Amino acid sequence: MAKGLMITGMSSSVLALLLVLAASGIGTASAQAAGLKKGFYKKSCPQAEDIVQKVVWRHVAGNRELAAKFLRMFFHDCFVRGCDASVLLDSPTNTAEKNAVPNQSLAGFNVIDEVKAALEQACPGVVSCADIVALAARDSVSFQYKRNLWEVETGRRDGTVSSAQQALANIPAPSSTFDILLANFSRKGLGLQDLVVLSGGHTIGVGHCNLFSSRLFNFTGKNNPSDIDPSLNPSYAKFLQGQCRLNLQNPNDNTTVVPMDPGSSLSFDNHYFVNLKAHQGMFTSDATLLTNGRAANIVDKLQDPGVFFDAFKNSIKRMGQIEVLTGTNGQIRKKCSAVN
Incomplete structure (x- = not known):
């Protein structure tokens, strides 16, 4: 698996521009969202979202802590290389995102695999792992209300690169100051x-x-x-x-x-x-x-x-638009833990 590049710092002028863009609602997230839409799988896999919800709700019913796990997984995925399911990739050399310290406490990968297997049986090669992560976050959090708390646009495709170094460089630390947090979010096209x-x-x-x-x-x-x-x-x-x-x-x-x-x-x-x-x-x-x-x-x-x-x-809708791969970019992984 190819290793990604370390994200480095930026000049004050570039940061200032990003802050202006984020404040005005213009930036990475909105600019990359053209290929996403509600009901993307309506024709290609009509039962896709129902399958995701059924599997996720069954697991959350037995373990309510999964809601926080899936919400965190979605956040950590989107903040590194965009919402491309790169957080799910395995690496035998421990260089993948899931091996980075901030991601070592993530959980729920087995549920994502179960969802993917069910979708592959129903609609082979159609539904991306990136969309599964986005839907699992929504469905797990919504379980307690038995209704969808937010709309998930779908149409993401999966990335093929996963870097522990990039995870360390992009996921906000619990010790972050306000200025560091705001700069981190601004780099992703998100605002205050x-x-x-x-x-x-x-x-x-x-x-x-x-x-x-x-x-x-x-x-x-x-x-x-x-x-x-x-x-x-x-x-x-x-x-x-x-x-x-x-x-x-x-x-x-x-x-x-x-x-x-x-x-x-x-x-x-x-x-x-x-x-x-x-x-x-x-x-x-x-x-x-x-x-x-x-x-x-x-x-x-x-x-x-x-x-x-x-x-x-x-x-969270804007977060789900960060640097997404759509159209012919990326791939639809057959297994969420490995590139095709």
Whole structure:
């Protein structure tokens, strides 16, 4: 498998242009979406979306944690080489995206394989793995409501390159500052609104203690274990400390997890923004949204459930358009884990 190129930095002038484009709704995502449409498989495989939903819903019924897994898989796929299912590719030399540290906690690949097998039996060589990832994210999150929470345009084709280096360069880190996050999203043609809204995906799932324990113990580096990040709600910090005690002795422990939305980590809703406003954002990348006035204003608005759901369906639709392969570009993989 060919190795991709490392994404490098950009000049301030280029970044400024990207920020302007993102703010005006023009950029990579919208420019690449011409080949996508609702019901792309209506004639070539009419039952495609029903097959995906049936398999996904059956698995989510037995494991509600899969919703967060598939939503994260979709995000991680789109932010590296676009929404081309490159995150699903295996590599015997451990250079593929799924081998990069941010992706080693992804799960649900077996369900994607099951969906693909069912689609290949019904409509051989028609439905892309990239569209399966997009549909699985929507269907898994929508399971609790028994209706589709957002529209998924289809017509993506699959990529043939997967690079662990590119995953490391493009997937936002939990320790990212606001400026880093905004620049990262801008490179993908997404704007400030999308950054804040899509962060709301943290309303479901769990966080690994090693990714945020530096905020809980000896934050300023003065050898004071009770020294916490002052931007954290003290009561919430105490709760997290209790959950992450193992990381005080072993900061590299990557097995201990905590619900990102305690008491509601299996329910997709707007509670993330209520928590965030109360300074109960788990990661630095969450808390940093309150350090920018415009972002903080969006957080305030998203505490309204109706506003959040409307905004989320628009932002995730734009995310699903990032650098897509359509038409004769890419391929329709026979197996999602390998190129044809």
